[in-house]
Amino acid sequence: MMTREEVLKDLKVRFKEDIVDLFDKSPKRVYVEIRPEAIVKVGTYIFKDLQARFNVASGVDARTHMEILYHFSLEYINLLISVRVKLDRKAPAIDSLATVFKGANWIEREMNELLGIKFRGHPDMRRLLLADEWPEGVYPLRADYREWDVNAVRDRGV
Amino acid sequence: MSITLNALLKSPWVFHLSTGSCNNCDIEVLDCLTPRFDIERFGMLLAGSIKHADVLLVTGSCNRKSARRLKELYDQAPKPCVVVAIGECSLSRGLFIHSYNCPVPLDHIIPVNVYIPGCPPKPEAIIAGAVKLIQKVKGS
Numbered sequence: 001m002m003t004r005e006e007v008l009k010d011l012k013v014r015f016k017e018d019i020v021d022l023f024d025k026s027p028k029r030v031y032v033e034i035r036p037e038a039i040v041k042v043g044t045y046i047f048k049d050l051q052a053r054f055n056v057a058s059g060v061d062a063r064t065h066m067e068i069l070y071h072f073s074l075e076y077i078n079l080l081i082s083v084r085v086k087l088d089r090k091a092p093a094i095d096s097l098a099t100v101f102k103g104a105n106w107i108e109r110e111m112n113e114l115l116g117i118k119f120r121g122h123p124d125m126r127r128l129l130l131a132d133e134w135p136e137g138v139y140p141l142r143a144d145y146r147e148w149d150v151n152a153v154r155d156r157g158v
Numbered sequence: 159m160s161i162t163l164n165a166l167l168k169s170p171w172v173f174h175l176s177t178g179s180c181n182n183c184d185i186e187v188l189d190c191l192t193p194r195f196d197i198e199r200f201g202m203l204l205a206g207s208i209k210h211a212d213v214l215l216v217t218g219s220c221n222r223k224s225a226r227r228l229k230e231l232y233d234q235a236p237k238p239c240v241v242v243a244i245g246e247c248s249l250s251r252g253l254f255i256h257s258y259n260c261p262v263p264l265d266h267i268i269p270v271n272v273y274i275p276g277c278p279p280k281p282e283a284i285i286a287g288a289v290k291l292i293q294k295v296k297g298s
Contacts, residue, residue, distance in 0.1 A: 131222035131259075140258040152261035156250040 004077045015042055033084040036094050043097045046072050054103045059111040061143045066092040093118035114141040166212050167292050169201030173211035177228055179218030182278040183245035195281040213240045219247035221259040225267050232268045241270045246277040
């Protein structure tokens with residue numbers, strides 16, 4: 001098993017062209033920003049070769065861009081690696097990791113319907129959380145989301 | 159008072175439904191059933207199915223998916239059925255009033271008879287609400 005320094009050095013050397021930024025935040029946490037095109041390559045390496053656990057991914061509408069953080073934990077060195085990708089906000093799309101590990105399947109479906117990020121090559125992109133009557137193309141967690149439901153009541157009735 | 163209503167008030171069976179709450183109100187409802195508060199002394203018993211129940215306890219802020227299920231449950235309930243809203247979320251959606259997923263409050267979906275405010279309401283408040291409910295139905 002590699003130590004923390006060896007893991008970071010290995011990542012830096014192996015994905016020299018793909019890593020945009022590596023931010024060593026604390027002994028327990030590292031943020032690695034990569035090019036979105038390299039996500040399958042990097043994700044597969046961290047999951048399969050470094051034997052990391054895929055915790056979850058989080059999508060953020062950062063107004064200037066759309067951001068996904070894939071959180072991997074390496075329990076043998078007590079390190080959390082957050083792989084960050086920045087996507088174009090107008091048409092956010094990225095390759096799916098669900099074919100590499102099944103844990104990414106549902107969170108990608110969730111990000112697809114709440115933020116409108118397209119995942120290329122996802123095996124089963126059905127609706128997961130939103131109600132059936134929710135209109136297509138309306139993404140509730142985007143910063144510019146506006147109310148579409150004319151029947152919604154937004155006062156407390158007093 | 160009719161004999162059936164009298165019998166109902168002796169032992170109202172309750173059915174507990176969470177429509178997307180944070181589970182805190184549900185914990186307080188379960189607290190009411192423990193020996194410390196013991197709501198069974200008013201004859202209340204938790205029923206496993208709405209078809210056996212006289213009272214529907216609703217917690218949570220009624221999201222788009224659970225609102226349809228709630229309506230279905232209310233239709234299945236034997237009438238007269240009393241609806242008790244427990245907690246701020248089921249009263250007015252509380253913190254989630256502007257949520258994209260909670261378009262209308264509970265009393266726009268089904269008629270509500272008793273409101274028990276609080277976040278979460280104490281078991282004492284729930285018991286007080288239950289007693290007031292029984293007295294109100296007796297009085298009418």
